[in-house]
Amino acid sequence: MIRRVLPHPFLFVALLVMWLMLNQSLAPGTFVFGALVAFGGSWAMVALDPPRARLRLSRLPPALRLAGRVLVDVFRSNLAVARIILGGAERRTHSGFMTLRLDLTDRYGLAVLAIIMTCTPGTQWVHYDPARGTLLLHVLDLVDERQWANLIKQRYETLLREIFE
Amino acid sequence: MSAHILGWSLTLAQVLLAFAMGFAAVRFTRGPRAQDRVIGLDTFYVNAMLMLVTIGIRSGVTLYFEAALIIGMLGFVSTVALSKFLMRGEVIE
Amino acid sequence: MNAAPDLPLWAAILVSLLVVAGAAITLVGSVGLVRLPDFYSRLHAPSLGATLGTGCILIGSMLCFGVLRDRLLIHEALIALFLTITTPVTMMLLARASLYRDRVEGNRAAPEHDPEPTEL
Numbered sequence: 001m002i003r004r005v006l007p008h009p010f011l012f013v014a015l016l017v018m019w020l021m022l023n024q025s026l027a028p029g030t031f032v033f034g035a036l037v038a039f040g041g042s043w044a045m046v047a048l049d050p051p052r053a054r055l056r057l058s059r060l061p062p063a064l065r066l067a068g069r070v071l072v073d074v075f076r077s078n079l080a081v082a083r084i085i086l087g088g089a090e091r092r093t094h095s096g097f098m099t100l101r102l103d104l105t106d107r108y109g110l111a112v113l114a115i116i117m118t119c120t121p122g123t124q125w126v127h128y129d130p131a132r133g134t135l136l137l138h139v140l141d142l143v144d145e146r147q148w149a150n151l152i153k154q155r156y157e158t159l160l161r162e163i164f165e
Numbered sequence: 166m167s168a169h170i171l172g173w174s175l176t177l178a179q180v181l182l183a184f185a186m187g188f189a190a191v192r193f194t195r196g197p198r199a200q201d202r203v204i205g206l207d208t209f210y211v212n213a214m215l216m217l218v219t220i221g222i223r224s225g226v227t228l229y230f231e232a233a234l235i236i237g238m239l240g241f242v243s244t245v246a247l248s249k250f251l252m253r254g255e256v257i258e
Numbered sequence: 259m260n261a262a263p264d265l266p267l268w269a270a271i272l273v274s275l276l277v278v279a280g281a282a283i284t285l286v287g288s289v290g291l292v293r294l295p296d297f298y299s300r301l302h303a304p305s306l307g308a309t310l311g312t313g314c315i316l317i318g319s320m321l322c323f324g325v326l327r328d329r330l331l332i333h334e335a336l337i338a339l340f341l342t343i344t345t346p347v348t349m350m351l352l353a354r355a356s357l358y359r360d361r362v363e364g365n366r367a368a369p370e371h372d373p374e375p376t377e378l
Contacts, residue, residue: 021332078283078310081302085290095299097368101375118346121287121305124298125346126353127372136372138353140302149376167270171322172262174274178281178315185281185288185307192291192300200356201297207348208291208304211341215284215307215315218337219277222319223262225326230333237337241344248351252358 008042015041053108062162069155070116077120084141096142097126100135100149104157109164116156123148175223179216186212203247210240269325273318280314287311296367297356301349308345312338 006012019034020026084091104110110128117125117137127136139148186209193205214233221229265273287306294300316334323329360368 018332018336021330022336024330074309074313078306081290081306082283082286085286085293085303092294092299095296095302097298097373099373099375114346114350115342118305118349119309119342121302121309124301124353125350126357134372134375138298138301140299145376167267168262168264170267171265171270171274174278175262178277181278181281181285185285188285188288188292198297198356198359200352200359201300204297204300204304204352205291207352208288208307211304211307211312212284212288214337215281215312218315218319218334219281222273222277222322225263225323225328227329227333230337234333234337234340237340237344241340241348244348245351248348248355252351252355 006039006042007046011045012038012042014038051107059163062159066156066159066163069159070119073116073120073155077122081121081140091141094142095138095140098137098139098142098145098148100137100152102128102133102135102153102157104161104164105130105133106160106164109160112164113156113160117152123152172223175219178219182212182216182219186216199251200248203244203251206247207240207244210236210244214240263322263326265322265325269321273322276314276318276321280311280316280318283307283314284311298353298367301353305345305349308341312341 003009015038016031016034019037020030023030023034102110102113104113114125114128117123122140124138124140125135126138128134129136137148142148189205189208189212191205193202193209196202214236217229217233217236221227221233284307287303287308290303290306291300294303316338320331320334324331357368359365361370
């Protein structure tokens with residue numbers, strides 16, 4: 001019943017809370033205008049029609065583990081890329097493309113993997129082929145392809161499959 | 166005393182960010198190809214956004230953070246539009 | 259010009275360190291944009307500023323206004339969230355546009371076909 005008026009109730013509440021926090025007031029005017037914005041936002045989401053994602057509490061521990069790993073890796077890869085940029089000219093010539101076969105097929109999982117690949121400088125997501133399940137990557141320090149493939153598959157993909165599949 | 170430390174380090178950060186914007190502008194003017202210019206512009210936007218955040222810390226005015234958000238949004242939209250244009254020769258299909 | 263919020267000494271030092279470190283790593287990323295030899299390598303450079311650089315400066319800002327307690331920290335969180343979601347989109351679109359252009363023109367910079375998948 002409520003979904004006929006409010007198709008995405010969680011999104012409505014989240015948008016309204018964000019609006020009130022941005023304005024830092026609980027005046028009736030802000031409240032009404034925030035509710036209008038949130039109403040419009042949740043109906044705009046209907047037009048986009050995203051596939052449903054299921055949120056389960058049991059997926060929280062692997063998600064937190066993944067977040068911890070990514071934070072550490074963002075730090076490490078930033079320093080590694082900074083060293084390449086400031087280092088000698090020879091170090092800057094090892095870049096190249098590589099292809100990787102992925103077992104992960106969930107759309108949200110792939111989106112999170114794309115964010116992780118971009119947030120850790122040194123690996124750049126170029127193209128995912130859903131028919132063959134392969135991912136084209138560009139790597140700045142491509143000395144050993146197998147090492148990068150192992151890193152992505154073991155460090156991120158197994159956890160992402162646990163979370164999203 | 167502590168206001169002095171923070172003031173000078175904010176100035177230092179702003180100088181560093183200004184140099185970063187300069188390097189991005191070098192890539193933007195030098196090219197050589199269109200995609201190099203686009204990535205220079207995108208970096209320029211991100212650096213400008215960070216510059217606004219440092220100004221916001223100094224003055225404590227919330228408006229600077231809102232401006233930073235808007236600059237980030239403009240940078241995103243313009244980069245996406247330019248990449249689409251590079252790929253297809255038109256922005257909206 | 260040099261007016262800055264009056265924080266306790268420990269907070270001022272911590273915020274200063276974070277902000278200068280963030281600005282420095284952003285500068286390194288922009289230097290990479292000039293120093294790296296080809297377009298696909300240059301794609302990696304701006305993400306230094308967009309991840310760790312932005313992260314340090316925003317955490318510094320959150321700490322500063324958290325200690326001052328004069329407003330909520332929603333703006334920094336929004337900027338961080340927004341940048342995390344949009345940077346992958348722009349970088350991926352640019353990489354694909356450039357790959358497409360290089361392939362159409364038969365440029366040596368891009369491989370004609372995707373390399374074979376790496377076997378484990």
